Amino acid sequence: MGSRDQILARIKSNKPELIDLPQIDTSVFKDEDLDLIKEFIKKVEVVGGNVVEATSNADVIQQIKANFPDTKNNFSQLKDADGFNTLNLETIQNPHELKDLDVLVLESKIGVAENGSVWLADDDIPVRVLPFITKHLAVVITKQAIVAYMHEAYKKLSETKADYGVFLAGPSKTADIEQSLVIGAHGALSLTIFLK
Amino acid sequence: MSHSQLASIFNKDEKKVDWHDKALWFVRHKRDLSVHNVKGWEELRNLGHGIKAHMLSNLDNYLIEFEANALKNGVQVHWAANAEEHNKIVHSIIKENKAKKVVKSKSMLTEECHLNPHLEADGIEVIDTDLGERIVQLAKEPPSHIVLPAIHKNKHEVDELFQEHLGTKPCDGDPQYLTGEARKHLRQKFIEADVAITGVNFAIADTGGFVVCTNEGNADMGAHLAPVHIACMGVEKIIPKQEHLGVFLRLLARSATGQPITTYSSHFKKPRKGEKMHIVIVDNGRSEQLSRPDFRASLHCIRCGACMNTCPIYRRSGGHSYDATIPGPIGSILSPGKDLTKHSTLPFASTLCGSCSDVCPVKIDIHAQLYKWRQIITKETPQPFVKKQSMKAMGKIFAKPSQFEKVGKVARWSLRNLPKSLINSKLNTWGQARDLPSGPKQSFDQWYEERQNNKKD
Incomplete structure (x- = not known):
């Protein structure tokens, strides 16, 4: 008998009698007075990001150019971002070539108010390493895309099938040296959320 | 050595013990502030407990379902009965790909299996990429906490380590500078790596996918750059459905550090085009723990570390005093199941105050299990003469x-x-x-x- 069958047989004989799977009743978590947008903005700030309002994609690009005037390597997934992109992903053979990326702009279809995270999946990220390898990350999201809790986010996700996806909350961080919070461990050094 | 003997080594530096105690209590406090903001927190804990209990009662079927779905996703699935087999499997995947350089993100399982020395013996470079883990790797020490691996080191010790190994300048322990230097050093390792190894926080039976949580982004940097990704998981990491992540991701980070969620909660399902993904499913004593009705709930653990942060013993004795991969209260109920003699003093490293059970996000009755292990240990392992006599005398009084x-x-x-x-x-x-x-x-x-x-x- 191989290890697979051995492990499964042992588990089968050692497990307790079947215990029912509890149903998730999300009504117990609901706070009727919750202001979704206010809560989302607050939580993005808690996790180390910042939120700014934007009227259009062109407005986003303009604000980014004002914030990062001298960056060399920029890439945006936005439509109407003419003149912003300095690299063409189609010519990239290997994700390692993205290592000098300065600013990346992506779009998210789900934001979660309770924790300030945004969902980014394969559809939104042409190369998986992009939101991690970039120095600065900006994510554009509409106010309609914000949900209150993770349960609602997963309900939305059940309608999609992503081969890879990430809930991303704030810039990368660590407190591994004497519990001092340092922003910018391996991933992005800053995160800006543009609320449309 | 017994827990109390090892603890007395840690206790020699009184200032450090005080700092360690306060730092962890501060993390516990942040947890409190965070969970008090969640409406229905207790119900969330009940759900976490209930889903895990159900999962264990149907684990063989969920593992089969998970495997079938993972295979459909183009992922290769391996099974390891014990640590040795796990190490052999990982080694053979690395060999197959003629790989020499491995980056690893945090995985308590690979610590438990002692994977690094096994690979290093064959000349393979293994770099732990979580900052805390890299610090203890450079110091040639095991992690002392499952979420904060280098909590026993002060910034000056890190400063000295980095000067010696990474060639940094003396900086009086400036965390910003040291983290920046580690970022540069590890960026290079990510770029050069042939294989990325990660742990698994949750494996979803009905999708065949798995979730890895980090704050630093190291799991993703490794997995999205290296051509081969190996994810190692214990059998108990399974959850039935994706919607259950809604419960566990709400519980995990709040219990661990007080954050509402980790910076990155990455959902892996299929490998990148043209690249490879492997999952190694490991038993290593877990199915045996499942057979013990009094102790099987210890397999609910989602490795948040809350029981360590709150434990008055852990905070004052340090993680190394437990001499086990998982220290603290949860480690003290897991370890005796693996080696009763070696870990016979651990269930006594507790005041049985029950604070661990109170903060546990999946409601493991940790302090009750500690008490039950004591009953077994006093029967099955020889106890010191003085302790036996004084217990008898106390009994009479x-x-x-x-x-x-x-x-x-x-x-x-x-x-x-x-x-x-x-x-x-x-x-x-x-x-x-x-x-x-x-x-x-x-x-x-x-x-x-x-x-x-x-x-x-």
């Missing part, structure tokens, strides 16, 4: 109320009247490193009786 009252009277009088040199002498372990309170004039019984009499009047 407690058995007779009149005797108990007499001894109590003597003790109260002694605490009031004996000189400090005697009370704090070596013979009295309770008097070491602490001043004992002055003995009250009355016993509780006397006080209660008096109170009742006064009421009557």
